[in-house]
Amino acid sequence: MxxxxxxxxxxxxxxxxxxxxxxxxxxxxxxxxxxxxxxxxxxxxxxxxxxxxxxxxxxxxxxxxxxxxATFSEKEIQDIGMIRISLDILSIKLVAINGSKAELLNLKSIAVQCLDAFRNNDGVQRRKLDSDFHKELCRISKNNLLFNMQEDLSLKIQFILMHN
CATH class of the missing domain: 1.10.10.10 (Winged helix-like DNA-binding domain superfamily/Winged helix DNA-binding domain)
Known part of the structure; x- marks a missing residue:
């Protein structure tokens, strides 16, 4: 087995x-x-x-x-976006309580790399770093359930970004 x-x-x-x-x-x-x-x-x-x-x-x-x-309708894409925004807002609130300076500097580094990938027209790297950024934000929040939700959502978002 x-x-x-x-x-x-x-x-x-x-x-x-x-x-x-x-x-x-x-x-x-x-x-x-x-x-x-x-x-x-x-x-x-x-x-x-x-x-x-x-x-x-x-x-x-x-x-x-x-x-x-899978295929996603415009409504499903909007719903996924609203969920991501809601998770990010909650994560940011928790990061303000639980995050360290070193963790925030690491988050900033990921954001800078993501911006560089965007400027270099590297869509694959940009999508990966975008996903990494949002997952790292949730990880810093120290809320495992929030992190797991973001991880599942990240795959859908990478897929949607690939095809839209």
């Missing part, structure tokens, strides 16, 4: 990379059989990986039919 768990995680990372680096596009069907063949495995680890991606909102599974890369 541990072998399947490891394989499932490998497939998850593979699919996540395909989605976040625009090799699988929104609405595109995921070829479960092809992935199973590439990894020389049964479909069980593939399905486990896809369930994880579905729980993160990156794919949609239509049982007994197919799975596809």
């Amino acid at each position: 541990k072998k399947n768990e490891g394989l499932s995680e490998q497939v998850y990372n593979y699919l996540l990379s395909q989605i976040l680096f625009d090799e699988l596009k929104p609405g595109e069907k995921i070829a479960e059989a092809k992935i199973a063949q590439e990894f020389n495995t049964s479909r069980t680890p593939i399905r486990e990986a896809m369930r994880k991606l579905e729980s993160q909102g990156l794919i949609q599974i239509f049982p007994k039919r197919y799975a596809q890369v």
